[in-house]
Amino acid sequence: MNSIEFCAGAGGQALGLEQAGFRHSALVEIEPDYAATLCLNRPNWDVRCADMNGFDGRPFEGIDMFAGGLPCPPFSAAGKQLGERDERNLFPAAIRLIDEIRPKAIMIENVRGFLSAVFEDYRNGLKSQLEKLGYKTDWRLLNASDFGVPQLRPRVVIVALRKDYVDAFDWPTALPHNPPTVGETLVDLMGENGWRGAKAWAKSANDIAPTIVGGSKKHGGPDLGPTRARAAWATLGVEGKSLFNEAPGADFVGTPRLTVRMVARLQGFPDNWQFHGGKTTSYRQVGNAFPPPVAKAVAQNLKIALSVQKHFLVRAA
Numbered sequence: 001m002n003s004i005e006f007c008a009g010a011g012g013q014a015l016g017l018e019q020a021g022f023r024h025s026a027l028v029e030i031e032p033d034y035a036a037t038l039c040l041n042r043p044n045w046d047v048r049c050a051d052m053n054g055f056d057g058r059p060f061e062g063i064d065m066f067a068g069g070l071p072c073p074p075f076s077a078a079g080k081q082l083g084e085r086d087e088r089n090l091f092p093a094a095i096r097l098i099d100e101i102r103p104k105a106i107m108i109e110n111v112r113g114f115l116s117a118v119f120e121d122y123r124n125g126l127k128s129q130l131e132k133l134g135y136k137t138d139w140r141l142l143n144a145s146d147f148g149v150p151q152l153r154p155r156v157v158i159v160a161l162r163k164d165y166v167d168a169f170d171w172p173t174a175l176p177h178n179p180p181t182v183g184e185t186l187v188d189l190m191g192e193n194g195w196r197g198a199k200a201w202a203k204s205a206n207d208i209a210p211t212i213v214g215g216s217k218k219h220g221g222p223d224l225g226p227t228r229a230r231a232a233w234a235t236l237g238v239e240g241k242s243l244f245n246e247a248p249g250a251d252f253v254g255t256p257r258l259t260v261r262m263v264a265r266l267q268g269f270p271d272n273w274q275f276h277g278g279k280t281t282s283y284r285q286v287g288n289a290f291p292p293p294v295a296k297a298v299a300q301n302l303k304i305a306l307s308v309q310k311h312f313l314v315r316a317a
Helices: 012-020 032-041 091-101 117-132 182-190 198-204 227-234 260-266 279-287 292-316
Strands: 002-006 023-028 065-068 105-111 135-143 154-162
Touching: 002 012, 002 091, 012 023, 012 065, 012 292, 032 279, 065 091, 065 292, 091 117, 105 292, 117 135, 135 292, 154 292, 182 198, 182 260, 260 279
Parallel strands: 002 023, 002 065, 065 105
Antiparallel strands: 105 154, 135 154
C-alpha cells in the first residue's frame, strides 16, 4: 500500500508506516535539514523539500494513505494556543490536499492540547469538513509508553477513513507489559566509553523518561526542556541543561548528560538512524518526532482495515 506524508520531519512517522508495510510515494518536509535526514537514511524515498501550503496533491489522487505530523504550536499548552488564528496551523492546507488526493485513509498526529475544551468547535468543524469529503473521523490520545517506548509521551492521533472502510478499523491496544526504564534502555550507550559508573547509574534511572521536548527554531536549544522537565530528569540521574557530544569517559564523576543518540533511542528510533546537522538541529528533529512504534501500531491497524475491505470487494466481485 502507498502513502504520502506531509511535515515528515526526521522520519518518525515515516519509519512507523514503513515498518507497517506502507511504501512512500512522497514525503514533503519544508525544513532542509530534516529533508536531508530523510534522504540520508532512505536515498530511495522521494523526498520533496517544500511547503505543503503550495503543494499540488492531484498527481497522488487515490493513494491509500495520507499521513502527517502537523505543527503542534497552535494547540500546545506550552504556547499561546491560538489554534486556527496561528499562522503555523496547517489543517486548512491538509483539508485542501485531502480533497485533491482523496486517499482511502488519513492519519495525523498532534499534541494533547488539540483535545482541550477551547478547541471543541475547531475539532467539530474539522470533523464536519472531512464528513463532507466522505470520511468518518475519530481521534484518540495515545501514550508512547503503551507501545514499548520508554517515555511518557501522550499524543493525539486523528484517523479518518472513507466510510466503506470504517467498520474494519480498530484502535491498537496497549502492550501487556511496561516499557524498559531509562537505565535499562541506555546502560550500554552510557558505558560505551568505559564509564565505571554506568551500571550503578542505570539502577537509579529506574523509571521511564518524561516527555522529550524538542523546542522550535525560535525557542529551545540542545537541552531537555524547561525547569520542570529538568527536575524530572534529575530524579533519573540525568543533567538536563544540555547534551553531551559523547558518552561519559571512564573516570567521569557527577551527573551524566544524554547524547542525541540516547535521546533518539528513548524516542523509538533505531540506532542506525542518522540525523543531518549539528547538535541543536539534530536534537530538535528527535524531540519533535512521532515515535515510530506508535505510528507503526496505528498504521498496522489501518492497513488491516484497508486490506479487509479490499478482500471483501474482490470476493464480492
